[in-house]
Amino acid sequence: MKLIDFFKQFPDEQSRKDYFREHRQKEGIKCRNCKGTTHYWMQTIEQFQCKACRTRTTLRSGTVMESSNLSYLDWFIAMHLMTSTKKGISAKEMQRQLGRKRYEPVWFMMHKIRAAMGTRDERYELSGFTEMDEGFFTTVESATVGQKVKKLKRGRGSEKQTPVLVMAQTEKVKGPKNHRQNSRCKFFKMRVMPDLKSTTINQVVKDSLSPKTEVKTDNYSSYKRLNEIVKKHVSKVIPPDQAGKELPWVHIAISNAKRNLLNNFHHVDDTYLQNYLDEFTYRLNRRFSGDKLFGKLLIACISFSWII
Ligand SMILES: [Zn+2]
Structure with a gap:
């Protein structure tokens, strides 16, 4: 997917959130309290609520984005650049592309994405x-x-x-x-x-x-x-x-x-080293996925939580 198509598909933060939520619902949400799997989406507070025990789950919790202060735009562009570029991208360059002041959150985000990639391939x-x-x-x-x-x-x-x-x-x-x-x-x-x-x-x-x-x-x-x-x-x-x-x-x-x-x-x-190799092999194993790779990585990131 070219960057121009990416921005056509996701013109604003709401479109990215909606896309993230749709894919999360497809993957299924598990209640951390009762392990129930039926949830309602509460639009006003942007959270899921468990049908059985009413425990609420935020859109990001239980995914790779849990506890991150970075926007959906940051995460989406990071996933996009990590899959659309053949050779990958350094955290320094990612920071520059995202226009972020601090290096550490960007570096950490990329490592979390790599961990999701590794878990998927395992x-x-x-x-x-x-x-x-x-x-x-x-x-x-x-x-x-x-x-x-x-x-x-x-x-x-x-x-x-x-x-x-x-x-x-x-x-x-x-x-x-x-x-x-x-x-x-x-x-x-x-x-x-x-x-x-x-x-x-x-x-x-x-x-x-x-x-x-x-x-x-x-x-x-x-x-x-x-x-x-x-x-x-x-x-x-x-x-x-x-x-x-x-x-x-x-x-x-x-x-x-x-x-x-x-x-x-x-x-x-x-x-x-294992994280960098995980990113390398993830791309290599999906070298024929083309435009579908972004969606695949998003699903891997939705089903992966780095918080144990
Ligand atoms: Zn529940």
Whole structure:
């Protein structure tokens, strides 16, 4: 969706609120008091009221926008820019586009949207044929860890390489046109790993893939126990120069994700790496959604509350 079409569809705050409410009602409202699901909309006070116990729910509560002072316009433009731009957008640039004085609320809003994206993608498990490999992303240690780090200029920590497990569900393509790729990728998952021990890898694979999956990896020793949890594990000795050929989709995804992070952020705090990867994979998994992507993200944001 182009920005001009966006403003045609949502010319004022009321039109955005109405759109948000319609989608919220479609998703269903759950009463926090009695868990009832039938609600009336009270136009004068702009709240839902539970039919059973009369508890009221504001339009924003129970969604990603709960407790936010930013307008619907801010949120909608943020969702729009995070889905309509191919490469994503930094919080600094978002702040500039929104004309907001303070950086922190904008930064926080974007992280909440990323969390909604991540939660949405967690609902899907990969199946069929899946390539898997690990990539190492340059991050800085969180500024909140340790006294010494806090004293560093701009609160930056030291650089490190954070392991990320990358999985790509692919399918065979009959008669590829250019003979370069004989498979097509459907969905990706990227998980920041505390370590690369086989037990840690197996746990993440269990959470991300169906047990019916056929997984292909290189012969790294930590992948040795994958056959215990998936239908078939193909382990192959892959020389470094052949990695792009043997595991093409994970390698494309890793290099694109690295470039994307490098372009948007000068330093990626390791605390937030998963969030940035969630945004990257969310867009990647829906690369054929076109104009529908904004609506999809809005639904993901309506069904997600960051307040526990
Ligand atoms: Zn109720």
